[in-house]
Amino acid sequence: MDREHPGAEAARAGEPAGALGGKVALVAGATRGVGRATAVELGRAGATVYVTGRTTRERVSEVGRPTETIEETADLVTAAGGTGIAVPVDHLEPERVRALVERIDRDHGRLDVLVNDVWGGDHLLDFDTKVWEVGLDKGLRMLRLGVETHLVTSHFALPLLIRRPGGLVVEVTDGTAEYNGPRYRGNLFFDLAKNAPIRMAFGLAEELKEYGCAAVCVSPGFLRSEEMLDSLGVTEENWRDAVAKEPHFAIAESPAYLGRGIAALACDPGAARWSGRSLSSGQLAREYGLTDTDGSRPDGWRYFIEVVHGGREADVEEYR
Known part of the structure; x- marks a missing residue:
């Protein structure tokens, strides 16, 4: 039987749970996607959430999407019931990250949750391209964005996080250890960038x-x-209109799905049992009794392992 984490019912209903009241979180890379959704769900549980990124209302990052900003993310966190604080940070600049952590220490004297979600490298990606054919500047940039940023952030943030027992670090990547381990991700730089957080x-x-x-x-x-x-x-x-063009999109999930799972981990006093593990959004949903925004429970990686690569004949709804 699934057991619910503290506040799971409220999270599904869109109401503040308060389970993280008094706690401080840093979501590095919270401009959009999973980072934004995670920040909102942590806020829904009552946390003060520092959200960082490179796209602000005044400046757009190399990703080139002016429609999502860290200020907007912070507003969404506050609207959800938490306290959102936007801080423009390029996590490849050590002194900017140091200043961010010093600010959190000065303002709160604690850090309870660190979510390393920095990426922003999709625009550099060419799948099915040999390492000698990939533009070296693109490949190395992907590694810097997906690996170096996480290391820099952990280097400065963890001395604050370890002041109190119960601190949680969440590395966000693409693919689980079960999926990535035996499969090549089609671009050596991308493969390394997305396997590194698992090892981290x-x-x-x-x-x-x-x-x-x-x-x-x-x-x-x-x-x-x-x-x-x-x-x-x-x-x-x-979104279901796109399934005709991309059939596997039928298993797609919203960013809120994993955001809810990460918030559940942060609310779980027994989260240490998962330490060192690689987990999918589907696994977290089953463990904590969560659903996506439409009430479904997608299990995308199991679908890809069993159906797409394993050849099992099944209706995608079996994996929702």
Whole structure:
């Protein structure tokens, strides 16, 4: 039987749960997608959430999407019941990250949850391209965005997080250990960038253990991100219209789905049992009794392993 985390019912109903009242979270890379959704769900549970990114109302990052900003994310956090604080930060600039953590320490003296969600490298990606054919500047930029940013952030933030037992680090990536391990992701730089957070969570779990803190790696399934919806010419309201063009999109999930799972982890006093593990949004939903915004429970990675790669004949609804 699924057991619900504290506040799961309120999270589904869109009401503040308050389970994270008095707690402070940092969501690095919260401009859009899972980062934004996670920040909102942490706020819904009552947390003060620092949201960072490079796109603000005054400046657009290299991703080139002016429609989503960190200020908007902070407003959504506050509207959900938390306290959203937007801080423009490029996590490749160590001194900016140091200043951010010093500000959190000065204002609150604590950090309870760190979500490393920085990426922003999709525009650099060419699938099915040999390593010697990939533009080296593009490939190395992907590694910097997906790996170096996470390391820089952890380096400065963890001394604050370990002051109190119960701290949680969440590494966000694309693909679980079960999926990525035996499969090549079609571009060596991307493959490395998306496997690194899995190993980071494993290593951080070892380093944090003596302080009573935990680290996990999580992944959404086929994500209905803002950019993906735009590329398929649909919105969150009519996303199923894109299934005719992309059949596997039938298993797609909203960013809120994983956001709810991460919030459930943050609310769970026993979250340390997952430390060092790689988890999917579908696994978290089953464990904590959560659903996506439409009431379904997608299990995208199991669908890809069993149906797409495994050849099992099944209706996609079996995996929702």
